[in-house]
Amino acid sequence: MTSPWLRRGPRPLLLHLGLAAARAWAALGAIPGPLMLNHPTPARSNGSATGLPSWNPALPRSKAGRQEAARITAALAAGGHAPEAFHAAVLRVLRRQDAALLNGVAGYRRHPQRREMAEPPVVWAEGGSRLLDYGGGDDGPAVLVVPSLVNRADVLDLLPEASCLRYLAAQGARVLLLDWGTPGEAERGFSLTDYVAGRLERALLAAADLTGGRLVLVGYCMGGLLALAVAQRRPKQLAALALWATPWDFWAEEEAAPRALATLLPALEPLLEATGTLPVDAIQTLFAGLDPFAIGEKYRAFARLDPTSPRARRFVALEDWLNDGVPLAAPVARECLAGWYGANTPMRGAWRIAGEAVTPARLALPAFLAIPSRDRIVPPAAALALAPLLPRAQVHRAAAGHVGMVAGSTADAALWTPFLAWRASLPI
Template sequence: MSPKGRAELSRIAAALAAAGHPPDHLRAAVLQRLGRQDRALIAGIAAYRRHPYSRDLPDPPVLWCEGGSRLLDYGGDGAPLLVVPSLINRAYVLDLMPGHSMLRWLAACGQRVLLLDWGWPGELERGFTLTDYVAGRLERAIASGPVQALGRPVLVGYCMGGMLALAAALRRPEALRGLALLATPWDFHAVEARRAEGLAALLPGLEPVLNATGSLPVDTIQMLFAGLDPWALAAKYRAFAALPPDGARARLFVALEDWLNDGIPLAAPVAREALGGWYGRNDPGQGRWRVAGAAVEPADLVLPAFAAVPRADRIVPPESALALARRLPNARIEMVAAGHIGMAAGSRAEAALWQPLRRWLDNLPR
């Protein structure tokens, strides 16, 4: 049993003892409490499966494409933003549902918003390294005719996409106006280094799958993320079971769960770089991460920067993101009262992140 599991049982036992249960009844009482929790978990899963919500936002026009990747144009009349999401989740978390779309909100506020949807890795992309994604596809998107016609964009990178955006910004600063990093990791050993090293230690066992399919499968990626906080999965479904199914909170929960369950495989070379190099050796935090042979050094960035760090992030601990933010020479650091996903699409995302990001963008020189 994990330390968190033992702590949970100890908490339950202490609460029951305080309520007057004699010691010889504690075991039965603990099992009874856990049984009630299991029933709530099953009820939450069943409620999620039968919920009628389905995302129906149409895709915006495609401005440029290459391989499985598309540059989606959300419109807007202002200076351009080019948003770079992670490689392992669908890009539409930033355009989740009406009222929870950072991209449509920014476009309505006057920014010209472009989203690089990496897409499903095909035969070509399954051989990609991080250099292929950064010095290849991302830089070609920036240099494409439609983007150039709009003027120099601000790169906005979310999570892993922030690391790719940073590497591109260091390579091509003359093509950009600024760089915004949202919940972007850097020091992978800042918190619980053993857990990060434990993820890297799984890599030899994953090699047969990587070699056979050319990718790290979606189910494996979800298993790795679930291992970061295994109790959180059960807790959120128990909480969902108690929500009115026709309420806004229930619809948002289902929208986010549908997105989380709609993942993308990771190209095998990138999986090796991320698990072995980032999590195992902590190459970024140690100043050893390289793209196209050049060191990715945040201190060398010459562009204005914005770094949003969620205080309640369980995926990218704040200490990991702050290690990057504090190395940027000209950065506005925004501590966000939200979690990793809530900062982008949660019920308080507009006040917590969208508005501060918009104010920073409005103050950039054209």
């Protein structure tokens, strides 16, 4: 990245700007009475002296919109407030919010923060994947961390003052990270079986050989599902299993929304066929559906920060990580959307790797389940579903969000220290 203005994000930008505009129109649509819309027309219409169409209260609205309009009308009348003044106040708020969003995006794009941390040594590689050695001591079993396939592993090594992996190593744990890399020609044809029974299994064996002992295998988010599956295949190489914000019951909170994701597959097929992957912007669009207006609120808040503050620096580092995503191999995208989300295959015992069902009850290993209480990516109930299925599970409730648990300002207390305490309690 040679210039701050080359920074991308929030991705896809047009989607998030469109969502902000839709939010504003939704607010305007609930306002009763005359309202001058801010879109010029070629000629005067509806008797407007300005050439702008005036709001027609007879235009169709949804039932909810009509109810909200009636509520606002009654409230204005009861308070003796002029509708025109209310209209003007709403427009002022919307304009301030739009300006704050644009200022936040511009401030992010020109922020001087750059990733300048030295990369750990590579001790094993295959295709685009690498095993990185963060060093550390020989205090207990070595730790092998498996991140998600759809984001880079950088979130676990975000900043010198916000690096989960460097913290664990500094506290005496030998730490290794599997960096999946970007799908190349070979990986674009990979299924979940290829990743788990192939790439991950070989990385695990290499890590065990390097460290000379059994490992604590850690999986974060989607990486937890992959770690669970490989643990079933290679229990003799493991001392324990840790799953951080790992979903299992994809329908734990509701069935309709996850199943709706599966119905998008036909529309995504042209992209999958053309590129061999589910591209980053498509993945980001799917995630945006979880909380459509969160990005706008986040960037408005960033616009209020002192850009030189540690908080602003951490925000930019996290956004750089989010916006520098990784495409998902097309076969994996189909398995995840149709299987995990559309059919809830893990919870139903129907998710298979190399023909064998992934069955948590078969794992006799000590297990540490870190469940973020404010997780909007993996609802806590989806991750908690694993607790009764793993015979030796210890549940840790982390007072954080999905990303904040591993990289936030309170990550030390939320996850890092409790994880180390659990690891220290393991029988050697």
